[in-house]
Amino acid sequence: MNEIDLLSRARQGDRHAFEEVLRPVIQPAFRLALAMLGERGAAEDAVQEMALKGWRHRHRIRPELGTARPWFLAIVANECRMARRERWWSVLRFPEPAERAAQGRHDVAAGIDLRRQIERLPYNDRLLIHLYFVLDLPASETAQVLGIRVGAVKSRLHRVTRRLRSELLAAEVTT
Numbered sequence: 421m422n423e424i425d426l427l428s429r430a431r432q433g434d435r436h437a438f439e440e441v442l443r444p445v446i447q448p449a450f451r452l453a454l455a456m457l458g459e460r461g462a463a464e465d466a467v468q469e470m471a472l473k474g475w476r477h478r479h480r481i482r483p484e485l486g487t488a489r490p491w492f493l494a495i496v497a498n499e500c501r502m503a504r505r506e507r508w509w510s511v512l513r514f515p516e517p518a519e520r521a522a523q524g525r526h527d528v529a530a531g532i533d534l535r536r537q538i539e540r541l542p543y544n545d546r547l548l549i550h551l552y553f554v555l556d557l558p559a560s561e562t563a564q565v566l567g568i569r570v571g572a573v574k575s576r577l578h579r580v581t582r583r584l585r586s587e588l589l590a591a592e593v594t595t
Contacts, residue, residue, distance in 0.1 A: 427483035438478060442471060445492045448555045452493060455550045456500040456543075466499040473499075490564030493557070497547055497565060504543065537587050545580045552577060 429437035449470055453463035473495050474488075481488050538549055544566075551562045552573070559577075563570045 423486050424483045427481055427486075427488060430488070431478050431481040431483060433478065438475060441481075441488050442474065442492070445489050446471075448489070449492060449496045452547075452550055452555055453496050453500055455554060456497070456547060457503055462503055466496055466503060469499045470495045487561075490557075490561045493551065493555075493561075494565045494567070497551075500547075501543070533588060533591060534584070537584050537591075541580065541584075545576070548573070548576055548580060 426437050426440055430441045446467060449467050450463055453466040454460065457463050457466065470492055474492055481491065538546060541549065548562065548566065551557050551565055552559070557565070559570050559573045563573045566573065568576075
């Protein structure tokens, strides 16, 4: 069965088809939620809400697009926004991956500096960085998740990466 048929069946309420459509999205959705919320439990909650809302609003699945990944990731991004509004006092922290510790000190320090600079970005810029670079979504799917045009994705990426680069260079000069 091809993807369009699977999406059509999921849209019509076939639970097994919906699960097949949802299965490959779970890991990227969790990674996005974890990056945006910084807490495993909150990320798991966001992914569960994505699945529930996806099922309730399955009539919005558009089989002609050939994928539901951007739609599901947009739900997760919105769940993260709502969770951050509820927990406005929280501070986003990126856990340092264990594999980074095995690398040289300079690489780890550079990664931490980049992570800190990303943490300081406004929410929408941080979301853009995670969708495009961390989840490796193409610009077209990133645009669908964010609800903007592909050209806007490209210009925002250029602006944000240029700002990150200059802030990292400035931080390196002062240390």
